[in-house]
Amino acid sequence: MTLLWLPIGLAIPTLIGWLVLTLLEGKTPVLLATERWVMGLLLGLTFTMYLTFLAHIASIIALSLAGFFAIQLVALAILGGLYFLREWRDAAYGVSPPVPPAPSPRPRLWIVLILIALLLWTAAKIILPGFILLSTPPYFDDTISNWNMRGNVFFVTKNLELRLPTQRPGDTAPNSLSSYPPTVPMAKAWLADLAGKWDIGLVNSIHLVWLLISLALVWTTIRRTASRTWSVIALWLLASLPLYLMQGTNAYADVFLSAHLLAAAVLLYHAARAETPQQRLAALRLAAFATALLPFTKNEGFLIYLPTILAVTVALLLVSVKRNILTWKHVGVAFAWFVLLILAIGAPWIGFKLAHGMPFGNAKSVSGFTIAWQPNVLVSIAINTFFEGNWLLLFPVFIALLLARSREAFRTPLAVLTFTFLIVYLGQIPLFLFTSLSTEALMQTGYARGLIHLVPIVIIIVTLLARSIVDNEDERYKKQDTRNKE
Amino acid sequence: MRFRIFLLGLFFVPLAAHAEDSTVWNFQNADALKVWNVQGISVQPTAEGFHITGQGGMIRATLLAHPIDVIELTFARSQATTIALLWHVPGAPQQALVQVPIVLSGGSQPETVTVNMGRYQKWSRNADLLGLGFPEGTDLVLQDMTMRGWSLSEKILEAWRSFWTFDEEKAYSINFLWGPLLVTNPVAREQLFSTLPPFGRSANSIFYGIIILAGLVIASLAAYRRMRLRDGARHRTCILAFLGVVASVWLVYDVRMGSEILSYAARDYRTYVSQPPGNRTLRNLENFYDVVERSMPLLTLDPHYVIIVPKGIEHLATVALSMTYPSVPLFPEEKPGPEIHAWLIFRRGDIRVDDHGQLVQGSTVLSPPGRIVTQFDQTSFLFRPIDAIVRRPMGAGTDAACGVSTIHPQ
Known part of the structure; x- marks a missing residue:
């Protein structure tokens, strides 16, 4: 029965997220209806926790049931008011029609049966380990000593404590100061406040929601361009990755971050696919919102993914101008949205970290590295990527498809996703090869976590490239090129 | 007709005809020593096997009709030591022996060590010499040695x-x-x-x-x-x-x-x-969660309690903290004061209650006098100082919730 607090606790944040996305879209909807709700749930919860954090550090509220609730009601009232104002205004001026999903012809019976079997198998792989997550105490280290511990401390003290209790009360070393953004533990504290007790099943259940969000985002992204068959295949592929499934059915925050990164990258992809300037600008506004929330997820969100998404955005804007899809004025407006939202959401958190002397790395500080070749790292990376059970056949297949379909991977809107992956992946390899971060690769910790964040994006690329082969899109592109020349 | 030919053909396929080949060298008779070249050590044939003392080695020609994948060594009695398993790869120089360490846990009971030879890159399935090397101070009885090999199928x-x-x-x-x-x-x-x-x-x-x-x-x-x-x-x-x-x-x-x-x-x-409480185990942490959960009523009475866990897995204290917070465990090195209500001892055979009712580790006194309120297993228990009992006597309900099973009044 305690689990009933989960949907209750997610309802208002989802609505807040949905309202923010709808308002940012303006008169030009660029999301599928399902996509808007899924992203609303993901981004809405994080955004709500960010607002709560702001109000808390401004000493307006405590991290209590009343505090959480007050912020959500105020946000809902303001956003709801803006929404109805817009509805009233748009009733006069009209809005663009909603985005339809791609056509989905009914596949043959044997294909339907295979797809149903894949979905049932996937459901079993999520439900059974999910049941264990809800009915056993935490086992893995980060769950115990970080995510759940901090959530429990917030719940008990009603305060954003930066130092966690320890068996050695005299320990005041800098590394005992928590450096992580508080979104995940605050969400747990909110659920616990609703239930009135710290219930392990309830506070861990949110991690299953983040796994389902990630799967749903992969589904909706594929559905924008391909049939349901391909959406099911993509969903099965992502859930088939053993390490992703392990992380998703345990109380870790890497799938949570992967969903946020996926949302930001997918919204940029939507912008790249948009046919009109208005649609492209609307998608860019949404991408700016998702990007701005990245620093408030995990430290990697600020250090690695925010700069990457910004770099891809700048490239997309320049290409858009070159192809006469956007004007320089449009570029200025889009860039202003990014700057505004990143400053509004990222800056307070970064300022808070600086003010409290909180480090920016996770396991290690990011400053003070000495540069030297680290032996055995390449072998370790190769084993983790190609010869363990973590990713099945994903990376060899991905590399083969990039080579076989390089035109589509690098010269169509899909390039947004391809470059997001490549910048992050190739950017972090030198860190492992030449700095003391090598232990993260040698011990198979940080390296594999980095891939967890990226694999939903890789799955989308793999699915769309495979689909282009199966549907023989080469011929289609050729015909299209010929027509364009004519 | 084709199916019959197929069935007939099966007779000619040596599928699992020689599934496993095994050769045992039994050392429980004196003749067995003749084929061994012994250096440095003293080998006395006994009814139990070769009684080996001193430092050195023994080696012999393999002379087996089958390749070797696994070697099993059985000792009637041994000591905690590390010996060496030696072999010679056919074609290599005569003195070029390869060796790998074999760890013996020791004791008066027979001990069998099974070595998967395939895990060693330098292993040759057709090694022509096999032997054993012993460190200084060796005193053990080698009962037999078994060489096992498997067919392709x-x-x-x-x-x-x-x-x-x-x-x-x-x-x-x-x-x-x-x-x-x-x-x-x-x-x-x-x-x-x-x-x-x-x-x-x-x-x-x-x-x-x-x-x-x-x-x-x-x-x-x-x-x-x-x-x-x-x-x-x-x-x-x-x-x-x-x-x-x-x-x-x-x-x-x-x-x-x-x-x-x-x-x-x-x-x-x-x-x-x-499983019901008392029988629950979780992965390699075994019954730790169960022990903490059954101790919760006492552990959560006060802001602090003391926890003593096995050396090397102090991380268990953090696990306990996550379950009992806002009650925080302390390590005994933090010199807990008299306000401590409960001491949780987990898998520490070196910590006991002495005649004065105090928790002691060797001759070091850890706690004031008290009593064990719950014994979870041989080396895990929940201890309560007398002062704490007097200050805050537990109700029957709390004792029952703690699963009080064995009480040792001091």
């Missing part, structure tokens, strides 16, 4: 079985999963995930082999039928066939790894979720 079968042998959920499982590993004998399979890193060939290399082979076959067929690269539908058929092979391999791999993850869930259900 049995090795293939074992590789298939090892493919479906799953790891258990461990602390590293959140960071990486070994995936299916292939080994070719039952001993290696039994030991598959018991060492870090595990020994075995990654099944991924087989998968890659299948995919590359399929690609070559399909490409060859296409070339044979003279399909041009842009030959519309037929070219597409070839690509679809290849993608079908990749998808099939992916599916098999998914079933293998998905089954492993489901086996984690099944084990947790069996050992924890479905």
